[in-house]
Amino acid sequence: MSVTNTRPSDHSSAQDFATVFARLKPHMAELDVFLRKQLAAFEPEIRDMADYCIDTSGKRIRPALVFLSGWQDDSAPLSDLVRVAAVVELVHLATLVHDDIMDEADLRRSKRTASREYGPEAAVLLGDALFAHALHLAAQFPTTEVCLAVSDSTRKVCAGEIVQTLRRGTINITREDYFRVIDLKTAELFRISCFLGSRLGGxxxxxxxxxxxxxxxxxxxxxxxxxxxxxxxxxxxxxxxxxxxxxxxxxxxxxxxxxxxxxxxxxxxxxxxxxxxxxxxxxxxxxxxxxxxxxxxxxxxxxxxxxxxxxxxxxxxxxxxxxxxxxxxxxxxxxxxxxxxxxxx
Amino acid sequence: MSVTNTRPSDHSSAQDFATVFARLKPHMAELDVFLRKQLAAFEPEIRDMADYCIDTSGKRIRPALVFLSGWQDDSAPLSDLVRVAAVVELVHLATLVHDDIMDEADLRRSKRTASREYGPEAAVLLGDALFAHALHLAAQFPTTEVCLAVSDSTRKVCAGEIVQTLRRGTINITREDYFRVIDLKTAELFRISCFLGSRLGGxxxxxxxxxxxxxxxxxxxxxxxxxxxxxxxxxxxxxxxxxxxxxxxxxxxxxxxxxxxxxxxxxxxxxxxxxxxxxxxxxxxxxxxxxxxxxxxxxxxxxxxxxxxxxxxxxxxxxxxxxxxxxxxxxxxxxxxxxxxxxxx
CATH class of the missing domain: 1.10.600.10 (Farnesyl Diphosphate Synthase)
Known part of the structure; x- marks a missing residue:
């Protein structure tokens, strides 16, 4: 098709969530520093690609849910919350990278998608590497709780995306199917963000x-x-x-x-x-x-x-x-x- | 191209490793039962796809390395070894599914690749789901050690595949690059199989x-x-x-x-x-x-x-x-x- 194919998500500007997000500014700044530091862990060839994705990450709603669910007061965020916010954001970014391959999307938030920028082959692997890094960060908590939760959620997110992909271009979908898909592909990461935020917030x-x-x-x-x-x-x-x-x-x-x-x-x-x-x-x-x-x-x-x-x-x-x-x-x-x-x- | 494009790996028949593998028969049988049981954890739409991949898994060299590195005697394998063998095999299967998309391969071990069978879009997500499930199994060990090792290895495997993909169709590759790529994309999973096998074997x-x-x-x-x-x-x-x-x-x-x-x-x-x-x-x-x-x-x-x-x-x-x-x-x-x-x- 000739129209520019842009991802259907992220319809609102960052200002829409402004009232709540203003108080999260220091948290988001710490998250950004943390995410940038992670880039050093990637092989040189992937570093730029990963950096490119982190740049396009958008509103960071899931990290916001982590910080808010674990909220104590306006003081600096707990380092555990920053780490787990990075985990859910990286999982989210990994799924976006893979989604954009599927949708053959050109743009995400007015920037070329990773798939267009580096080719779909590299994008498949980039998504894998982002996801693996998310699990690597999750495994650095003292217990396996975060790993268990994150890997289980990711499985559900993938399941939701698969069901959606298999049904695309068919009318073989009921209201129940629709709700099941969005429960898996979107609500699951929102849920786990609140779960881990409140849990690690004590x-x-x-x-x-x-x-x-x-x-x-x-x-x-x-x-x-x-x-x-x-x-x-x-x-x-x-x-x-x-x-x-x-x-x-x-x-x-x-x-x-x-x-x-x-x-x-x-x-x-x-x-x-x-x-x-x-x-x-x-x-x-x-x-x-x-x-x-x-x-x-x-x-x-x-x-x-x-x-x-x-x-x-x-x-x-x-x-x-x-x-x-x-x-x-x-x-x-x-x-x-x-x-x-x-x-x- | 008109020739049937088949994955270049798995050149040998299963019999080649027969001498060693004969003693591993009960272990592989237990692994198979364990892997089949995992299918129940997948959403119905993915179950058949995952089953299809497990069927095509081939020689299971990595699980063999787990069992052999943790070898005590001919008695039944430790359940920890079976679980970790499943983890490395699922990670391997996930990378095969994604590799086959990249290579536009038609066949793997004389069977249509997942990408050909279900389409590349579904194959991207199927690989993700297999990988997420591997990490989920890894997170079920009492400590985070297995998760840490597996997520780190996976990151390296992806890095190796990315470097290989980016260099494909160019002559911009030295002997050192070649060895670095195979160290990351192949040797890392062999290494971790021996690491986890011997570690869990006590x-x-x-x-x-x-x-x-x-x-x-x-x-x-x-x-x-x-x-x-x-x-x-x-x-x-x-x-x-x-x-x-x-x-x-x-x-x-x-x-x-x-x-x-x-x-x-x-x-x-x-x-x-x-x-x-x-x-x-x-x-x-x-x-x-x-x-x-x-x-x-x-x-x-x-x-x-x-x-x-x-x-x-x-x-x-x-x-x-x-x-x-x-x-x-x-x-x-x-x-x-x-x-x-x-x-x-």
Whole structure:
């Protein structure tokens, strides 16, 4: 296809999370120093490639969840939290590098993807090396707990991506499949970030468990928002044409809802587009989404997940991490509100 | 290219290692049961794919090194050894799955590669999932030692593969580069197999260190042999046309030696072939290898590494693992001897 193919994630600018993230500035600075130091551990040929990826890492939501879930006060972050934040970020970066190969994406956050910059072959191995380094850092904790958690999560993330890849370009996907995929591919890393942050922050087990549940629902909400933004985002914010998920045959929640709500003959046309048998008529689909109330339906799903996330923390109001974690939910609500309910306008 | 592109490794039949491997039969059977049990841990969509890979795993040299390095007697293997054998084998399988994407290989041991069977996208993720599962098993040991060792080795294996990939189709490679690449991509997993086997087998640190050194040199020897077999193997044994390394622009030791020994004008022609500017004249190159004594030179390098491997164990003659490890060196010598000194005949 001739359009510039850009990854559908990372729709918002770094400023969106500004309120919470301002307090995390020193933490993120320490994380950055830590990540840069890791580069020395790579063979010379990989160092530049790894550096390139760390540069493009974006908003660092997962490290933020680690720091916030282990939050005590505004003093310097515990070194354990910095290390584990690096672990989850490196796992995330590794999956992005591999995703971009799959999607044949050209750009990520306005920069050429590693796959385009170094070739898909090198990108496969670069992702492997980033992932191996993440596990290497995880193994430096005194017990095997971090390693166990990270390797298990990574397996789930891969599983989610595989299921998504196998279903691409088919309509063989139900709402349940969609939720299972995003639970695996996105919510799992959000969950483990909150789990490890609260655990290493020294919080009691009952909070660790509830913070993990919070992370999971926040992750589901975030992915649904991300999929919604692919159709309803403002092009200048998301830096790409709308509807890339439809173009690439990826059936997300907005498309599932639209399929459900279209009359039979119209649905057949949409199915042809998903199957790649004809080019998507994007303006028509966006208009249909508007007419059938897809935005409100999908935004409602985000809201439902956010409510579950908040309720997971409701018995821990007095704990230092809770107000800041709650604020993340409001931030995401605000982001959903700033999408266009009338798509593509 | 129209020839069937088959992975250049695994040239020998399983029988070649028969003498040593006969005693390992119960160990390999336990490993197989253990690996099959792991499949249950994968999401349903990946289970079949993972099963397919485990089926094609070949000779299981690395698990053999684990069992032999931790050898006490003919009784049932320690469960720790079975687990760690599974870890190194899964890491190896993950790298094969990713290698086959890179090489666009059709077949591995007469079976379609995972990349051909499921598509390169799914194969990227399948490799990731196998690797994540390996680390998950590694994290189940009581201490972080296995995780640390395995994640570090994997990083090195990836580094070796990256350097090799970046140099493919160029003549920008020295003898030192070649040895560095095979040290990273092959010898590292051989080394760690001996390290973990002897360590978990309860042997004293000085033996663990020497066994690791043995493994490293055996690995280097094995890779040089493998590269030699790509030109001097018997086609019926290796199940593919000779010279795939040259066809794919991979400069291995036989080619480095040939380049060194060819007169200037002939060398220029070979360089053109490596750079992919003209199709390799394989029978000519094979004949030149014969005339310039490439076989003897490269076989000499295998021999030199095997001598170093054996000398690493020379002060431990009384220990149970040593005679069997030594026998592996003789087996590899025998395999080199069974190649054709006159290539392609």
């Amino acid at each position: 919080f009691p087990p009952v909070f660790v468990e509830d913070a993990s549940r919070f992370g999971r629902h926040l992750g589901i909400a975030y992915q649904i928002y991300d999929d919604l933004a692919d159709f309803f985002g403002k092009e200048k914010n998301i830096g790409k044409t709308l509807g890339t998920d439809l173009i690439s045959g990826k059936v997300t929640l907005p498309l599932l809802v639209l399929m459900d709500r279209l009359p039979v003959e119209e649905r057949a046309g949409l199915v042809e587009e998903i199957l790649g048998r004809r080019a998507p008529d994007m303006s028509k689909r966006l208009l249909q989404m508007h007419e059938t109330g897809v935005f409100a339906a999908v935004a409602g799903e985000v809201q439902a997940e956010l409510v579950q996330a908040e309720s997971a923390l409701s018995t821990h109001i007095g704990l230092a991490p809770v107000p800041m974690l709650m604020q993340l939910c409001d931030t995401l609500r605000h982001q959903v509100g700033s999408l266009r309910a009338i798509p593509g306008v | 042997f004293p640190p000085v033996f663990v260190e020497d066994a690791s050194r043995f493994g490293r040199h055996l690995g280097i020897a094995y890779q040089i042999y493998d590269d030699l077999a790509d030109f001097f193997g018997k086609e019926k044994n290796i199940g593919k046309t000779l010279g795939t390394d040259l066809i794919s622009g991979k400069v291995t030791l036989p080619l480095l030696v040939l380049m060194d020994r060819l007169p200037v004008e002939e060398r220029a022609g070979l360089v053109e072939e490596i750079l992919g500017r003209r199709a390799p004249d394989m029978s000519k190159r094979l004949l030149q290898m014969h005339e310039t004594g490439v076989f003897a030179a490269v076989a000499g390098e295998v021999q030199a590494e095997l001598v170093q491997a054996e000398s690493a164990l020379s002060t431990h003659i009384g220990l149970a693992p040593v005679p069997m490890l030594m026998q592996l060196c003789d087996t590899l010598r025998h395999q080199v001897g069974s190649l054709r000194a006159i290539p392609g005949v």
